[in-house]
Amino acid sequence: MAAKEVIINGADLSIEQVHEVARGRAIVKLSPESLAAIKANREVIERKVKAGVAVYGVTTGIGEFARIQISPEQGMELQKRIVYSHAAAVGKIIPEEDCRAAMLLRANCLSKGYSGVRPVLVETLIAMLNKGVHPVVYQKGSLGTSGDLSPLSMIAEVVMGEGRAFFGGKMMSGKEAMKAAGIEPITLSFKEGLGIINGTQAFTGVGALALYDAHMLAKNAIIAAGMTVDVVSSSVTCFDDRVHKIRNHRGQQVVAENIRRLISGSETIPGNKGKVQDAYSLRCIPQIMGPSLDALQYCTKEHLDEINGVSDNPLFFTEQDEYLAAGNFHGQPVAMAQDFLAIAIAEFADLAERHTNRMMNPVLSGLPDFLVEGKGLNSGLMVAQYSQAALVSENKMLAHPGVVDNVSVSADQEDHVCMGSLTAMKLTECVRNTEICVAIQLMSAAQALDFRRPLKGGKGTEAAFAVIRKKLTKLVDDRPLYPDIEIVTELVRSGEIVAAAEAAVGEIKL
Numbered sequence: 001m002a003a004k005e006v007i008i009n010g011a012d013l014s015i016e017q018v019h020e021v022a023r024g025r026a027i028v029k030l031s032p033e034s035l036a037a038i039k040a041n042r043e044v045i046e047r048k049v050k051a052g053v054a055v056y057g058v059t060t061g062i063g064e065f066a067r068i069q070i071s072p073e074q075g076m077e078l079q080k081r082i083v084y085s086h087a088a089a090v091g092k093i094i095p096e097e098d099c100r101a102a103m104l105l106r107a108n109c110l111s112k113g114y115s116g117v118r119p120v121l122v123e124t125l126i127a128m129l130n131k132g133v134h135p136v137v138y139q140k141g142s143l144g145t146s147g148d149l150s151p152l153s154m155i156a157e158v159v160m161g162e163g164r165a166f167f168g169g170k171m172m173s174g175k176e177a178m179k180a181a182g183i184e185p186i187t188l189s190f191k192e193g194l195g196i197i198n199g200t201q202a203f204t205g206v207g208a209l210a211l212y213d214a215h216m217l218a219k220n221a222i223i224a225a226g227m228t229v230d231v232v233s234s235s236v237t238c239f240d241d242r243v244h245k246i247r248n249h250r251g252q253q254v255v256a257e258n259i260r261r262l263i264s265g266s267e268t269i270p271g272n273k274g275k276v277q278d279a280y281s282l283r284c285i286p287q288i289m290g291p292s293l294d295a296l297q298y299c300t301k302e303h304l305d306e307i308n309g310v311s312d313n314p315l316f317f318t319e320q321d322e323y324l325a326a327g328n329f330h331g332q333p334v335a336m337a338q339d340f341l342a343i344a345i346a347e348f349a350d351l352a353e354r355h356t357n358r359m360m361n362p363v364l365s366g367l368p369d370f371l372v373e374g375k376g377l378n379s380g381l382m383v384a385q386y387s388q389a390a391l392v393s394e395n396k397m398l399a400h401p402g403v404v405d406n407v408s409v410s411a412d413q414e415d416h417v418c419m420g421s422l423t424a425m426k427l428t429e430c431v432r433n434t435e436i437c438v439a440i441q442l443m444s445a446a447q448a449l450d451f452r453r454p455l456k457g458g459k460g461t462e463a464a465f466a467v468i469r470k471k472l473t474k475l476v477d478d479r480p481l482y483p484d485i486e487i488v489t490e491l492v493r494s495g496e497i498v499a500a501a502e503a504a505v506g507e508i509k510l
Contacts, residue, residue, distance in 0.1 A: 015211050044316040058191050114310045203331065211341070222262070228359065254290065267456045331420035356384075367448050383481065406419075460504055
């Protein structure tokens, strides 16, 4: 089967395509229109340099040293020194997929033709992606403003044939990796050191992958909520479409409609005729989960705007033959969106833990204690909820906003930063934690449905149950729970539960 192709032009790169390139090794190509735009834009900077115009980071120093003009010859040397001086990241090596996402996004940004770089720079980044040269990049050190300077500088080192990189599963020098891949390193020219590093692509790339996973997670969370409603015989009047239409909120209406379809045909719910209304965690599922769906839409838009926008400085405008120094490297829009999304995702975990608690408690659910027979000898799923509680508590810290922090750097020249690298790390960890919380809810709901037999759950519930039971047998006597949790977490991440539920009831809308 031929590998997928993703053609970049700086205008329409999607979250799905970032996933395909970063994780699926899709082949990247530069559009002819972008190649022409890059060439034309490069001519602007060359004319400026020849005319002796003071251009930030080209014929002047950078940061606080922008006041110092340098010669064209020094300007060439400056680009290399910019990369050296800014390669100051620390911490763990980032995952391969995060590195690939950053390289793709930077190539896409440069392909718009406003950065003044040569086509060979963009073509080299694309060749590294297609041939699997992955620079060693450390996770921490970026402030998300003036771009992801430190991590992107580590990518730039390898473009120059320096630094370190992975190739063929082995770490080696950047020079060796490029040679093994048959890629010629380049000598950076005017603006090209800044051209690689002066953008938000490292933390935006991490956020794009987290967003991809968050869409799948949201669907799993809605399915898990529907299963819980089903197995605890909840009242369903709270999901009536009339209730949600008069509240106006889009996400709330979408969640209610999804739940109605998931529990359609349930034989367990009619057994709860005497209950007028349920606790908030059940009765208010649409009101709780709906805002998270709305946040997901907003955060997706902010990332797509950034992915297909120009994050760089200085900028060169081909038609006007003009150069402007500004602040498009500032990552505030993306960092703020990532903080917001972490809050939205954490709420899925909060609700998952509360639903699991209700299923575990016989007074609340009418099911056996901790969803197991032989109480006293067996503890059942009791301690799986402990893990949920621990992760929910951790998510509370991860949901604290990072963007509101500020530390002035560069002799107060860069006196407001967004801490985007931190917001991306927090978001990713929050998604991973919440996937586990939802997995525990799903395995608990499957166990609960076993105790409702011979009654059947709704169409969506039964479809999800079948997928879980294909990989995980009913808990009869106590056994180690961590393998069970890992199995269902992988089902959540892979999308198998979602695929089965959607085959039964139609698309889970977000």
